[in-house]
Amino acid sequence: MCKGVNKVSSSFRGRAFDRQQRILTYVRSEGRAVVSDIADLFSISPATLRRDLRALEAQRLIARSYGVFYPTDIGRFETPVEHRRKAKTEERLVIAEAAVAMMVDVDTVFLDEGALPEDLVGPMRRLQRMTVVTRSLTIAAELNRLTDHDVIMVGGRLRPKTMGTVDRWATGMLAELNVDLAFMGTNGVSLDRGLTTPDPAVAQAKTAALQAARQTVLVCEHTKFGVASFAKFADIEQLTYVITGKQLSRATAQRYGASGPKVLRV
Template sequence: MLGAERRKRLLHEVRAEGVAHVAELAERLDVSPSTIRRDLSALESQGLLNRTHGGAVAEANSSLEPDRPQRSGVAPWEKRALASAAVRHVAPDSTILVTGGTTTAAMVPLLGAVERLTVVTNSLHLAGELAQHEDISTVVLGGYLRHREMSLLGHLTRQALEELHVDEAFVGAYGITGGGISGAHVDEAETDRWLLSRVGRVTALVDGSKFGRSGPVRVAAADRIFRVITDASAPEDDVRALRGAGVDVVRV
């Protein structure tokens, strides 16, 4: 692989993952760690990413997340299994907050089975899906539009939630560790963090691939998470740490 081609692929890997480590990149690209370090330094000098100890993160003005269409095709059966497990915890006559994401979106077709349910969301994508379920009362929080994710963010979003009582929030996550969940996009993660601080319980839907990955912004510390729904691939050490913090970890 030529150097220019390798660096192009390297940049794609960092932007897709948000946070990437030298050893993992070297294995994926089948080159030495020293080559990866040189390439990362070259890309940093062009302002395309930021070096960190042992790896790199995407440049602040670029996206840390894959596009929604790209993410929506990732492990659809696993997402559906997590969503199904989450919906089993939704009580009739309750009000829930569902934030944007391809995993939480998989809950929507299943929520119609819950009687007298109110769903609050700051995602226009989810609102459009919920509009097909006339039996679900839907409240859309206002805010400024993040076009990439079709999510509404900022102080108007927070102000709208102040008028509501929410029993439980269901969220996805860019990454999760024993310390809690984190986000990749600063504005979105900050809005999510505020929203979650105002609800009774927080349930996170995260597949095993999100464990051990940390985004630049903490969304919720472990002691703010009531439940994590994940799959069998979640690392046992992280699961044990979450349970030690009092989190109910459910494997599907």
């Protein structure tokens, strides 16, 4: 009887794993998922779906925010930037406004690649003319189209997934620059692993940008906290500020702030 129970249990766990992997694949392909959509698509009971989502959350493969689930960029997985653009949230817009408010009376800034740094471009139209350095082809084009800021595009190999430049051309050029503020994005930030990204080449370029800045600001949604991706590019104490949403708990913000940066929940 014990052997039979073990077989049934093993089979059940196998089915649950396969189902959870299908759910994860769907969330990653769409960039976001509403609970009701997943239940209808996979014909899963609410109780089973809740168990599967809790299991994926526990592994930090997905993050939940107000009933919507987002993939986390853990390990080598990286959410395509077009999916991040479609998943624009009120939290991101508020973070962008707070970040742009820091640029008043600043002469030079660096904007990292990524969907959230792209959100800063629109509000930057209100600012006095400044010099903006970026590795993002998309950000450079939008700044040129929407603002009169002087734009310096960092050269290098272009990554199609994010439209950002990397490799020695990018790091070499950044090593010769000095900017007042660098606004950085990240795929994950954790107390023990620091700031991380899936691609080591991107990590090198991000490190070079941090080193070129007098002060650094991490713009980061609350769902990125506690997530560790593949390649580390900075320690938390290297940051001057962290701007995130009020969805991040005060207690968590205080723990990260204890490492050095001023954490702003907006």
